[in-house]
Amino acid sequence: MTHVEERPEAPDTAAEGPAGFADRIDRVLAQDLLDALWLEDLYGFRGRATWRTDAAGEAVLSVPVADGAALRWRGARLSGMRALRLSQDGAAVALQHAATCRPLRAVQTLDALQHAPWWPAYSERLAQQLAVAQHQMARTFAAEAALLARVAAAPRSLAAWEAVCCLRDRPFHPLARAKVWPDLPGEAFEVESGRSVPLHWVAVARDALFSGDGAAGADEGRYAAQPVAAALLSEDDYDGLARRAVERCTDPAALWLPVHPWQWRYLQRNRVALALQCVDLGSGPGAAMPTASLRTLSVADGERLHLKLALNVQALGAARTLPPRYLRNGVLAERCLEALRARDAWLGAHLALCGEGAWWALGNAASLIESQGELACMLRHYPAHDGWLLPMAACAAVTLDGRLPALEALCGDPALQTLAGSVPDAPAERAWRVFGRIAHLLIELGLRCFAHGVMPELHGQNVMLRIGADGLQGLVLRDHDTLRICPVLMAAAGVEAPDYAIDRSTPNTLILDAPEALLAYFQTLAVEVNLYAILAALAERYGTDESIGWRIVGQTLRESVDRVFGEGGATALHGCVAQALFDAPQWPFKQILAPLAARASIGTGMPSGLGTIANPLRQEAPPQEVPRR
Template identity: 35%
Template sequence: MDPLDLVLLDLIDTLLGENVAGAADALDADAAGVPGVACAEGERWCRIPATGGALIFRCRDGGPLQPWRLSRAPVWHVGDVERELAPAEVLGLLADRDLPGYDVVTADLRAAVEHTEVTHAGWSTLAERTPQPGGLLTGERLAETRNRPFHPTARAVSGWSSAELSEYGPMRQTPLALRWIAARRDRLRHGEDTTSDRIADVLLGRSEREQLSDAMRTSDVDVNEYQPIPVHPWQFDRVLPAEWADEIAARDVVPLDCHLGRFRPTTSLRTLTSASDPTMHVKLPLGVSTLGAARLLPPRYLDNGDKAQRTLRWLLGTDPTLADRVTLCDERTWCGWHASAVDEFTDRPGQLAAQVRRYPQGVVTNDTIALPMAALAAHEWHHLAPALGVDDPVGFFREIATAYCAMTFALLGNGVLPELHGQNVVAVFPAIHMSTAARPRFVLRDHDTIRLCPRWMAEAGTPDPGYRIKPGAPQSLCLDEPETLIGYAQTLGFQVNLYGIADAIARHYGLDERVFWRALADAVTVSIDAAAVRDDVRDTLRAVLLDAPEWPSRQVLGPLLHAGRGNGVSMPAATGSVPNPLLPMAVRR
């Protein structure tokens, strides 16, 4: 599909789903069409009044979550003249241009089209586009071809040109060397792992460590007083000289003249995988934004990640059934700038940090195919289906959904819920004897956003991780009500992660998406019945997921328009509502 068309699909669907600028209220689904342009079976013409005329496009049944979706591009503006529109032009004809984020969102929509072109061009030149045993990189690249499902600006990297995305993005074909700085050890804070004060030893081989030592001697820094820290080369060139000029002048931070290591960018951009060891990733801050959030690494988040990982480890140690389904990346090796008490909760320290991620044994092997769940939402099922041995697409989805629900409900029963969207969950499939009936195991990564319900934790005996949270600041980590915690499973888990997969499979095989919602309803029902949770938890899960007339939904475009792209590390979002997609009338309409 053309990059412009992909962005248009997400934009129109989001405008209607969130009713941005009253688009859904104003939509006429029995409109006259564009002369000379036909509708296919199941399509109809839709019209939305807009500045100087109206928007006209072909729409289709929107499934259980919303009445209508864009069937296919183009979108026309019909007024004095008739013309096809780019995504930024669509927004310009509907949205209030005085909103704080209008200019930011329109710029991101333009960048989304340009960056999708770069990504798809890079993808088309890769020799390996089918997931294989023994590596994670192809899965990361698959995930990048779609990025976060259903978010119209997800494909935009704000702060990078198309050339920079080509140079530093996941379709880059040659390994990338890292730049290095030396920082005074007394200005750093560290993770729980004992290797946190010697990250260079973890990431580099012997000869490269010797080169690093030479560079430190040349810069007249003592290894006992300074710790070498990797820096993304773009960050080293574009951010470090300006943002850290005072620290460089004071020699608290000393840039080193060396390029060391061999790493490959992933879809996260700030996370790179070792070219020699696919089980090791390094995460480095970038002064760019995606989804309206800065790609930084504030040490307070890394510290909370240590605490959350400790809690998850405890759960796996006490719940053998959960441990059979789930394993964790180890992310306790990190260092970051130690801010003053005044700056502890600011984002600036997150511009200078590094974290090592280690995958557990048994994930990247010759007997497994491991890939982020976001890869399964890519519109690349002509590559995915043969690699995963899929001969029954609905059955395949049902097995994934059942395994996913079993994991999710076990975690909820203990009062915790990681952010289980497709980037944070790696699915591990057997590479041999692959069949539709093969349920995956899951690997969790990015532990810094594990949400909690203290009441359910206390009733389950789950230890509190002891997060550090800015007093009085809005936060979504500690939640008073279980229903609010479950809401994150409904939004990020079901409506983004699993629905993204269902949408991709449905489009590839030409199936009605309601078939997949019906499969998810079956998976939810079976998993609630089978879950080893307290009766009150089971009753709440049934009430919220299966019986409630509405579900919460994740709104992204409206909040971006009202907030713009700030320097914060949290994605602008709000909570709306949608019809419960698992109700019988929804899945069998």
């Protein structure tokens, strides 16, 4: 192989933060950028890459850019889906031109790529969002100690673990952290601030609202007329809001709704007609804590009730509003999943659902389909359970010094000692055993849903682990509005398809004609995003090859395919599922960067496309013993 002798020094540390902090932030962002370029094969990136070895024996990936120069990424070559684990010493990314080699920051790396002759067109949006992501990442990791202190104070608190999820955000994506608050600053409302969000209240005529079938509320007493306020406020606060409504001459029949304070100011400036449909009841009473999901606030202790509020904040090319058609579809999807729990014993025992039927949206258009949901809210009720809940996204959260707080908590939980092993066991072995159990639960859920013709979005933010006295007992699902269905498969399984409200003027991804399109959502979100993020973090933490994790995933998939598609009427699917998962040379992979760069305007759905990547279960790797589950 060609040897590149010169190794540039690391860039100077930026002024912000303690020494080395900015470099560590930049290295994380550079890794995410390289991962996205490689995994999404952006503009043929993989085919342009060449491999070398430097004088120290590290792998160097080179890609040509403008004026005869080349970008170089240095580190350890990986055998799984990603190309390279960036070196922790010196400059991991550099621009080489003739005899010179200049270290680059992540933002400079993207700029060099965008000026390459093979890059279609310079995207100002990508450049701006990467800069925003870098700023956000610095804020997030500056708050790391406070986030971990919350967990230390309440190690089984869902609200505390929800906050920890921001340390990772969407895996393998450099722009996931880029949250754009148009017109008005909003950083004070993000989870890193550690501050509660005071609720703003408005009164709205009920006949101007779309609402869900759980909107009536459970209270039959004097609070029944105002179910949202009754759910969110103490008796004293409720009475205070009632007095304020009387003072402002509010129609007694109107419904009191909470609005995010940032959103209310945004609507007053930019959606005047919508704001004028409301009687402003002012700020407070009541407050809630932000989570890593911008729209979602945890109420009280955050263990049983979340409040989801519409926001015109932009993330990954989409405004985070709550269109009522999405909310309605979520109710139908929840019913469908409940029906599957009743007919499948495994799902009934291992899957629980959040209740998402209590929602309200002020109509700013004539129809359900057209309404954008810019003033809307949902009460999410968590199912009763023993033990505690942990978002799967937290399992991939990595601290700046490389620790995995959620997996450490799982391995140390007394209820998991039989699974994880005793304390003297090697920590890597214990962690891989816990990962194996997590993989089993998620894979079994996904394949059983596919056998019935449906597929939830099984990424880490939507799925929670349920840990009880007997260890990892099951999963809890939320955000049901993204349940994909394949009517052909549903009919074959004897399952009634939900009557979704679909905007035919936009691409439809909820109703899929082909079974392989439905299976692709399992491969991309459940395996490539959710499980892969955890196994990649584990491999890096313990200095092992990612092939260990892929062997666990592959073995678990084979066991589940044989079990699920060896039952009843599902046997006909066994061959096609096995072929797609184990024999196909390529797997689908969800693309975001190119669709984001190409999007002309902000919508309510995240832009995405579908590419391919080598089947991760067919990668060559040295044989490894698979830790027992």
